[in-house]
Amino acid sequence: MNRVYNFSAGPAMLPQEVLERARDDLLDWQGSGMSVMEMSHRSKEYMSIAAQAESDLRELLAIPTNYKVLFLQGGATLQFAMVPHNLMRGKGTADYINTGVWSKKAIAEGKLYGKVNVAASSSDTNFTTIPAQETWNLNPDAAYLHYTPNETIGGVEFPFVPETGEVPLVADMSSTLLSRPIEVSRYGIIYAGAQKNIGPAGLAIVIVREDLIGHAPAGSPVMLDYKTHAENESMYNTPPTYAWYIAGLVFSWLKKQGGLPAIAAINQRKADRLYRYIDASGFYKNPVDPTCRSWMNVPFILPKAEMDAEFLAATKKAGLISLKGHRLVGGMRASIYNAMPEAGVDALIAYMQDFAARHGG
Numbered sequence: 001m002n003r004v005y006n007f008s009a010g011p012a013m014l015p016q017e018v019l020e021r022a023r024d025d026l027l028d029w030q031g032s033g034m035s036v037m038e039m040s041h042r043s044k045e046y047m048s049i050a051a052q053a054e055s056d057l058r059e060l061l062a063i064p065t066n067y068k069v070l071f072l073q074g075g076a077t078l079q080f081a082m083v084p085h086n087l088m089r090g091k092g093t094a095d096y097i098n099t100g101v102w103s104k105k106a107i108a109e110g111k112l113y114g115k116v117n118v119a120a121s122s123s124d125t126n127f128t129t130i131p132a133q134e135t136w137n138l139n140p141d142a143a144y145l146h147y148t149p150n151e152t153i154g155g156v157e158f159p160f161v162p163e164t165g166e167v168p169l170v171a172d173m174s175s176t177l178l179s180r181p182i183e184v185s186r187y188g189i190i191y192a193g194a195q196k197n198i199g200p201a202g203l204a205i206v207i208v209r210e211d212l213i214g215h216a217p218a219g220s221p222v223m224l225d226y227k228t229h230a231e232n233e234s235m236y237n238t239p240p241t242y243a244w245y246i247a248g249l250v251f252s253w254l255k256k257q258g259g260l261p262a263i264a265a266i267n268q269r270k271a272d273r274l275y276r277y278i279d280a281s282g283f284y285k286n287p288v289d290p291t292c293r294s295w296m297n298v299p300f301i302l303p304k305a306e307m308d309a310e311f312l313a314a315t316k317k318a319g320l321i322s323l324k325g326h327r328l329v330g331g332m333r334a335s336i337y338n339a340m341p342e343a344g345v346d347a348l349i350a351y352m353q354d355f356a357a358r359h360g361g
């Protein structure tokens with residue numbers, strides 16, 4: 001068996017230990033005589049899997065008791081609509097920070113529900129910076145402020161948590177949740193699609209402060225109302241049971257690594273090593289302001305776009321997969337989430353060094 005170093009932005013690598021555990025459980029989960037995929041979500045066995053996953057996630061993130069954790073479907077993209085649907089609360093206007101592709105998608109959905117005030121944007125730097133909070137045009141009457149702490153495509157990350165006073169702060173943490181400790185109490189809602197840093201696609205995690213539940217408009221479709229999911233332990237309908245189970249294995253793996261402080265130290269080391277090499281190479285370039293470079297998604301460009309195909313062609317033989325940059329940005333992108341071992345980053349750097357040396361770098 002040859003496992004590759006997979007730099008895909010999502011679905012992304014999972015820890016090998018998690019996959020091995022899932023393999024061992026596949027036909028017969030702990031003597032139940034069935035696979036987790038075949039279990040009723042109402043069964044005692046599955047309820048214990050679901051509850052353990054939630055309790056491990058709560059422990060990892062130190063989630064306060066006045067927050068609900070929801071395990072939903074529809075990806076992060078459905079949250080672009082569920083957030084305004086549940087949080088607009090008749091106010092009719094919300095603040096958004098535009099730092100790239102994912103912010104823009106959230107903004108477009110927000111506009112379906114009310115007025116969107118783009119309180120700050122980094123479009124003037126082609127989304128390679130984060131605007132300082134002093135320059136933002138926040139509306140004190142906004143229903144909420146939405147931002148994208150880590151822009152997966154641009155590889156740009158907020159080096160601070162916005163201050164919003166009484167206005168609930170909403171964060172799309174799809175590509176950064178669990179990469180380091182965070183202070184959950186600063187947020188009204190945190191949401192994330194699982195397939196970046198949590199588990200398999202098909203699952204979205206929503207961490208929502210209880211006072212923000214129960215404000216969907218009258219006549220709301222049940223599935224769009226946070227209250228439905230909060231009151232039914234995310235089991236109003238059949239949840240994505242297998243993805244939830246795998247996410248639970250990932251949480252347990254993270255605890256074994258020493259929790260988020262330990263994984264954060266590794267993540268920072270991996271990112272620092274890669275950026276340091278890129279900057280020192282005189283060959284590759286990362287366009288993002290060094291103060292807001294992502295730990296998770298590292299875009300880099302070669303001296304000439306004509307070199308891209310050759311760079312990519314040989315990566316596969318080196319066991320390095322999915323390095324092609326997003327179609328909107330071009331160049332390369334290495335996504336180095338929690339499950340990417342340090343040896344994977346070292347192998348990438350060795351490949352880059354060799355390629356540069358052979359091309360006059």
Ligand SMILES: *Cc1c(COP(=O)(O)O)cnc(C)c1O
Binds near residue numbers: 078172193196
């Ligand atoms: C991947 C991603 C999304 C979209 O997630 P889906 O689960 O595919 O809906 C949204 N926001 C960010 C920041 C992402 O990285």
